[in-house]
Amino acid sequence: MQVIENKVQLRAALKQARAGGKSVGFVPTMGYLHDGHAALIDRARNENDVAVVSVFVNPTQFGPNEDLAAYPRDAERDLALMRAHGVDLAFFPGVEDLYPPGYTTYVTVEGPMTQTLCGRSRPGHFRGVATIVTKLFHLVAPDRAYFGQKDCQQVAVLQRMVRDLDFDLQIVVCPTVREVDGLAMSSRNVYLSAEQRTQAPRIAQALFEAREMIAKGERRATVLAEYIKKSIATIDSAAIDYVSIADSQTLSDCEMISGEVLIAVAVKIGRTRLIDNIRVEV
Ligand code: AMP
Secondary structure, rough: OOOEOOHHHHHHHHHHHHOOOOOOEEEEEEEOOOOHHHHHHHHHHHOOOOOEEOOOOOOOOOOOOOOOOOOOOOHHHHHHHHHHHHOEEEEEEEOHHHOOOOOOOOOOOHHHHHOOOHHHHOOOOHHHHHHHHHHHHHHOOOOEEEEEEEOHHHHHHHHHHHHHHHOOOOEEEEEEOOOOOOEEEEEEEHHHOOOHHHHHHHHHHHHHHHHHEEEEOOOOOHHHHHHHHHHHHOOOOOEHHHHHHHHOOOOOOEEEOEEEEEEEEEHHHEEEEEEEEEEEEO
């Protein structure tokens, strides 16, 4: 595995790695890797000749009062996981490498897709995501890029961006990897106290119970959303940001469950903001 710390080295390494028409699979991450990331890496490894993983805690996608400084980092552990999963190129750029002094160019996906759900409480977040992913796509020029369904709005926004800006690559969406008790794996789970950690799986349980209700015939979005809110409200110091029942492509609200629907939630437990979602098809 080659460890690369700047974009000049990355371009040179990729030129070599790609020789002879080899395909490149890319997994962008913010590090502090867990089994959710590993699943994306395994898929990239299996479906391409060359697997590239980036670790970059992207400052432009954090709001002024968010956890940029506190975001967990452990490069040694990340490198060990990447080696164990057969990564070819590990890209750890510095902030100044990707945002040199005087940087002023941003990518914005307009419309309700970036203003609902997380876009409402995290203004500017998806502009930061679209900008960094555009830059990384230009640098890596992957054939396939791998993203987790866990960040469902990110997936929808990036799929739109790739389509609108004619990126010549395929976005591959991978299922959410969960702990045995159902909690969606996240680098931020490390912030939870022991007591919060025991209660956090209620978020996923509420989503799974909503899926059961739909299987038994419930179609009213308000009834389902109320049920989920009540379940999550039993977690101590939980503050619900949103419970959304929306069309999975456009993210516009649904009144009745029909077709493919996304049930997505964001909850703050103490100071830790967690998101989760399920997709349901009827
Ligand atoms: P992050 O490092 O949190 O920015 O995530 C990097 C990539 O890993 C994103 O595409 C996430 O959606 C994906 N990811 C994070 N957690 C999970 C999970 N539990 N299951 C599947 N993919 C995940």
